[in-house]
Amino acid sequence: MPTKTLIEAIREGLADEMRRDEAIVVLGEDVGVKGGVFLATDGLHAEFGDDRVIDTPLTESMIVGVSIGASQNGLRPVAEIQFADFITPAFNQIVQEAARLRYRSNNAFGCPITIRAPFGGGVHGALYHSQSVEAFFTHVPGLKVVVPSTPYDAKGLLRSAIRDDDPVLFFEHKKMYRSVRGDVPDGDYTVPLGKAAIVHPGSQVSVIAYGLMAHYALEAADRMAEEGVSVEVVDLRTLRPLDKETVLDSVRRTGKCLIVYEDNRFGGYGAEVAAIVAEEAFDYLDGPVMRVAGPDVPAVPYNHVLEEWFMPNPDKIAGAVRRLAAY
Amino acid sequence: MVTERKVSALAGEYGLTDVDLLAMYRLVALARSIDERLWVLNRAGRIPFVISGQGHEGAQVGVTYPMRHGTDWLCPYYRSIAACMTAGMSARDIVTAQYATANDPSSGGRQMPGHYAHADYNILSVSSPVATQILHAAGIALAARIRHTDQVAMAYMGEGSSNQGDVHEALNFVGIHKLPMILIVENNGYAISVPASKESAVEDIAVRAAGYAMPGVVVDGTDVLACYRVAREAIERARAGEGGTLIEAKVTRLTAHSSDDQQTKYRSAEELEAEKARDPLPRFRAQLQDAGVLTDARLEAISADVATTVDEATQYAEAEPDPDPATATWWVYHEDGPADWIAPWKREHRAD
Numbered sequence: 001m002p003t004k005t006l007i008e009a010i011r012e013g014l015a016d017e018m019r020r021d022e023a024i025v026v027l028g029e030d031v032g033v034k035g036g037v038f039l040a041t042d043g044l045h046a047e048f049g050d051d052r053v054i055d056t057p058l059t060e061s062m063i064v065g066v067s068i069g070a071s072q073n074g075l076r077p078v079a080e081i082q083f084a085d086f087i088t089p090a091f092n093q094i095v096q097e098a099a100r101l102r103y104r105s106n107n108a109f110g111c112p113i114t115i116r117a118p119f120g121g122g123v124h125g126a127l128y129h130s131q132s133v134e135a136f137f138t139h140v141p142g143l144k145v146v147v148p149s150t151p152y153d154a155k156g157l158l159r160s161a162i163r164d165d166d167p168v169l170f171f172e173h174k175k176m177y178r179s180v181r182g183d184v185p186d187g188d189y190t191v192p193l194g195k196a197a198i199v200h201p202g203s204q205v206s207v208i209a210y211g212l213m214a215h216y217a218l219e220a221a222d223r224m225a226e227e228g229v230s231v232e233v234v235d236l237r238t239l240r241p242l243d244k245e246t247v248l249d250s251v252r253r254t255g256k257c258l259i260v261y262e263d264n265r266f267g268g269y270g271a272e273v274a275a276i277v278a279e280e281a282f283d284y285l286d287g288p289v290m291r292v293a294g295p296d297v298p299a300v301p302y303n304h305v306l307e308e309w310f311m312p313n314p315d316k317i318a319g320a321v322r323r324l325a326a327y
Numbered sequence: 328m329v330t331e332r333k334v335s336a337l338a339g340e341y342g343l344t345d346v347d348l349l350a351m352y353r354l355v356a357l358a359r360s361i362d363e364r365l366w367v368l369n370r371a372g373r374i375p376f377v378i379s380g381q382g383h384e385g386a387q388v389g390v391t392y393p394m395r396h397g398t399d400w401l402c403p404y405y406r407s408i409a410a411c412m413t414a415g416m417s418a419r420d421i422v423t424a425q426y427a428t429a430n431d432p433s434s435g436g437r438q439m440p441g442h443y444a445h446a447d448y449n450i451l452s453v454s455s456p457v458a459t460q461i462l463h464a465a466g467i468a469l470a471a472r473i474r475h476t477d478q479v480a481m482a483y484m485g486e487g488s489s490n491q492g493d494v495h496e497a498l499n500f501v502g503i504h505k506l507p508m509i510l511i512v513e514n515n516g517y518a519i520s521v522p523a524s525k526e527s528a529v530e531d532i533a534v535r536a537a538g539y540a541m542p543g544v545v546v547d548g549t550d551v552l553a554c555y556r557v558a559r560e561a562i563e564r565a566r567a568g569e570g571g572t573l574i575e576a577k578v579t580r581l582t583a584h585s586s587d588d589q590q591t592k593y594r595s596a597e598e599l600e601a602e603k604a605r606d607p608l609p610r611f612r613a614q615l616q617d618a619g620v621l622t623d624a625r626l627e628a629i630s631a632d633v634a635t636t637v638d639e640a641t642q643y644a645e646a647e648p649d650p651d652p653a654t655a656t657w658w659v660y661h662e663d664g665p666a667d668w669i670a671p672w673k674r675e676h677r678a679d
Contacts, residue, residue, distance in 0.1 A: 025473065051473045057503070062462055062496035069466020072451055073400065074474055077466075093462065093493075096454050105444055105452035106435030106670060107658040141659045165661040241660075 004184040007177040009151035010040050010116075013158035014078065016188070018048055021076065024162060027054040028063055028080030028116075037082055038118055038177055064090040067113045068098050077113050078162060084119035084171060085131040085299075098167040099142030114161045118174040120212055120262055121294075122311050125174075126302035132263035132294070137169050138240045138272070144168040144193055145239040149214040151182040153237055156191030164193060173211040180215065196243035198250065202232035205321050206250040208273055209260040210236040213312060217260055220317035229325045239269055247273065248281050255286035256324050260317055265293035287327030292320045337618035341552050342559075345620050351388050351551060352615055353629050358384045358409035359608050360633045361421055362582075364641060365440075369586045373645070374425045377586040378441040383513050384409035385607025386546075386576035387483070389554025390511050393562055394481060400449040400467045402460035402482040405441035406513065410483055415448035418640035420672075428647035429654075430671035436650040458484055458491035461510060465497040468506035468571070479507045479565045481558075486575070487518025489532045498573065502539035505570030509561045512573065513548065515580035520593040536573035548576030549607040552614070579605040 004012070018024045026041055026048075032055035035042030045053040056063050060081055067077035081087045087094070094115065101111045121130035138145045146161055146168060148154035154172070161168035199214065200221045209217040214235040221231035234250050236243065251257045257277050259270035274289045292312050294300075300310045333345040358380065365377045380387065387409035391401070396414050403410055408421055420432050424443060427436035433444045434452065444452035451467070453460050464482035471478040488494065489512050501508045512532045516523045529535070536543025542564075546557045554576055561572035579602045583590040591599070615621035621629075657664035 057496075057499060059496040059499070061493055062465070062500050065459060065462025065493060065497070066466035066469055066500060069402075069451075069463035069468075069480070070470040070473075071466070072463065073467045073470035073476070073478070073480075075470045089492075092456055093459060096456050097459050097463070100454065101452060102658050102661065104434055104438050104442070104454065105446075106437060107661075107664065107668070108432070108444060108446040108670060109452050110661055144660070 001183040001185055003181050004151045005178050006148070006151050006154050006172070006180045007038060007040055009155040009184045010158060010172060011042060012184070013155040014041060015044060015047065017159055017162045018044065018052065023074060023076045024078060025052045025054060025070065025075050026078045026080065027056050027067065029056055029058055029082045031055060031080050036080060038174060040116070041080065060086055060090040061093050064093040064098065064115060067115070068093060068101070068111055071111055071113050072109060076162060079113060079115045081115060081117040083129050084117040084133045085128045087117055087133055091136070094137065094143070094167070094169070095140050099140045102166065103142055110165050111167045112165045114158075114168045114170055116170045116172060118177070119171045120173040120175055121300040121307065122175040122212065124302065124304065124307065125300065127299035130300035132261070134171055134239055135263055135267065135269045138269050142167070143240060145171070146193060146237065147171045147173070147211040147239060148237060149173070149176070149180075149211050149235050151180065151184045153191050155184055156189055157193065157237060159190045160193050163190070168193070171211070175212055176215070191237070194238045194241040194243055196234050196236045196238070196246040198232060198246065199235045200231065200233035202230040202254065204230045204254055205256040205258060205325055206232045206234060206254045207258045207260060207317065207321065208234045208236065208247055208270070210239060211262070213260040213262055216312065216314045216317055219314035220321060223314060223318045224321050224325075227322070229321060231321055242273070242276070244276060244280070247277065251277050251281045252284040255284055256327065257281075257285070257289045258292065258317070258320050258324055259289070260292045260312055262294050262312055264296050265291060266296050268293055287324050290320055290324050292317050335618050335620050337614070337620060341556060347392070348615055348620050349625060349629070351392055351555070352611055352621060353633065354388045354409060354413050355384045355551065355608055355611055356629060357418065357633045357636060358388070358412055360637045361418055361640070362408060364637050365425055366582070366586070368425065368641070374440070376440055377425070378405045379582040379585070380406035380408045382515060382579040382581035382606065383548070385551040385611055386511070386513055386548035386554045386578050388413050389551040390558035390574065390576065391481070392555055393559040394479065397448055399478050400451060400464065400480040402451050402464040402467070402480065403443055403453060404457070404460065404484045404488070405453075406485065407443055407483050411443045411445065411450055414450055416443065416445050416450065418636045419643050420445060422640040422644040423647060426644040426647065427649070428644060429650040430647055432670070432672035435671065457488040458493045460484070461497040462493050464508050464510070465500050465506060468501065468508035469504065471507055472504065477566055479509065479562050481509045481511060483511045483513065485518065486512050486514035486516075486523060486532050487521070487526055490526060498536070498539040498541070498571070501571040502541050505568060507565035508571045509558065509565060510571065510573045512575040513578050514575055515578045517580060517584070519584045519588065531575060533573055533575040539571075541571045541573060543573045543575070545575050545577065548578035549605045549610055551607060551611045581606060
């Protein structure tokens with residue numbers, strides 16, 4: 001099976017889907033001849049041309065709003081927001097329009113669009129090229145939110161996102177674009193939305209994570225194994241709809257739950273997971289539901305010392321697992 | 328009603344027939360009559376809220392009439408009763424939205440009145456944040472161009488909405504790609520209470536079209552046929568691949584912003600009295616009477632038909648059931664709700 005980077009898997013997923021369905025168009029800033037600032041769309045313009053690979057002005061609200069409109073009239077747009085940090089001008093279109101269109105029209109209109117955006121820190125991106133924005137959107141019924149952590153999942157989940165009849169936000173951790181490699185089959189396969197994966201079985205502590213944090217959780221699990229602590233790592237893959245059953249099954253077996261996310265701790269996505277575990281697995285818990293998350297400063301500072309201070313990492317995760325295992 | 332394709336001098340001047348002129352008059356009169364009924368129902372405690380299009384009907388019927396209904400797309404706004412009816416929505420469709428009945432085609436009783444939509448007529452559902460729909464129209468027009476469907480998208484909004492950033496982003500994109508989109512700005516001079524002088528640095532919103540390399544046209548929105556003519560020309564340009572048009576129709580707002588607004592607080596009695604002279608309905612009526620198209624007998628017939636239609640729609644909506652709370656969780660996502668579900672409004676015959 002060929003080994004690919006995450007960005008290669010995403011690029012292939014886009015190209016394969018565009019070959020399969022001519023209703024799919026890609027639009028965003030620099031997605032055309034340049035192929036995107038991270039080269040996620042490299043080669044698509046050459047293969048599919050101006051009509052299907054559309055360079056837009058620097059207008060994020062337009063990128064999403066036009067995608068919504070185009071999806072009403074027979075297209076299946078895949079929008080790229082160049083950095084997740086810049087998605088906020090499109091917040092109104094995503095939250096008020098894309099998310100609510102089906103519900104507010106009593107199913108007369110749907111919104112089959114995919115919005116891809118690179119997110120996350122650890123890349124010297126500072127405040128405005130490092131943000132994790134998933135919690136803004138996982139809060140909103142009507143949106144689906146996906147965060148892949150392996151090339152295999154990235155391609156399979158992207159296909160599912162594009163084929164889905166509802167708006168899907170597809171957040172790609174940019175530190176993983178070229179640092180993460182994995183097996184990606186050539187054929188047409190999909191990974192279903194809404195299904196988590198147990199990526200490291202264990203018996204004493206459940207670590208719930210997604211994106212880059214799933215990799216750091218695996219590193220922490222290996223380290224803790226050397227200390228005799230058996231850690232189970234659950235990679236959520238889709239944040240909304242959340243695969244509650246896989247999370248709760250794991251926690252009911254281990255009795256201990258640590259949630260890891262890179263976003264600010266307060267009100268972050270992990271807070272919802274913690275609430276669900278507390279409500280629905282309380283009788284099985286042998287310790288507090290704990291979190292490792294980004295600190296509550298507005299965003300990731302630039303200087304590398306400050307950035308390292310901000311970012312969750314395998315050390316911090318292992319430390320929390322150690323504390324939790326001691327209960 | 329006349330059925331022969333008679334062409335009076337007036338109709339001929341606009342490339343229409345007398346049947347068209349009478350149909351347009353009926354739409355203006357019917358939209359007005361429904362609107363007036365809504366205020367009565369609101370004051371009688373039957374419906375909680377009204378947002379009105381009175382004063383805008385002539386412009387809406389005029390610009391919407393030349394569209395290919397059911398093929399072209401409308402992205403309306405909350406005053407678009409007459410536009411939506413011109414595109415195909417019935418009196419029942421409009422009035423069930425006020426009662427928020429289960430079979431209201433706009434939203435199944437989920438949205439406030441004024442958020443008209445109808446999938447059969449390509450009238451896209453709208454939200455309350457203003458001007459978002461202009462980008463949807465641009466996207467619809469993009470898809471029309473890419474798919475070579477020969478469709479036109481028409482978006483409607485007030486001049487208050489014209490200051491939103493989404494309008495700039497939409498028109499810029501339409502201008503770059505010469506997309507078949509037409510933006511109708513219904514300028515009634517007020518954004519709720521704020522007068523145009525405090526909304527915009529320019530008197531005519533249409534001049535902004537120059538920044539998007541498209542024609543900007545100011546038209547008297549009380550002149551139905553003038554509105555028809557500029558829209559037909561814009562539609563022809565759009566279908567010919569020559570791009571979008573910004574049409575600014577100067578209209579008057581004959582009512583308060585909504586049933587929750589008291590416009591005498593910010594508009595003088597003299598101004599309100601003077602504005603009545605800019606009512607498109609009597610103007611259009613007199614124009615058609617002068618042209619010999621609207622005879623006394625035809626006027627009487629149309630008026631009687633309008634009255635009956637409004638009464639019937641009101642009685643119909645009054646008797647229609649509310650949505651079942653058990654359905655309130657349906658259609659957050661496409662997987663929700665029964666697989667074999669058919670929207671209530673599709674199941675029933677809808678009288679005009």
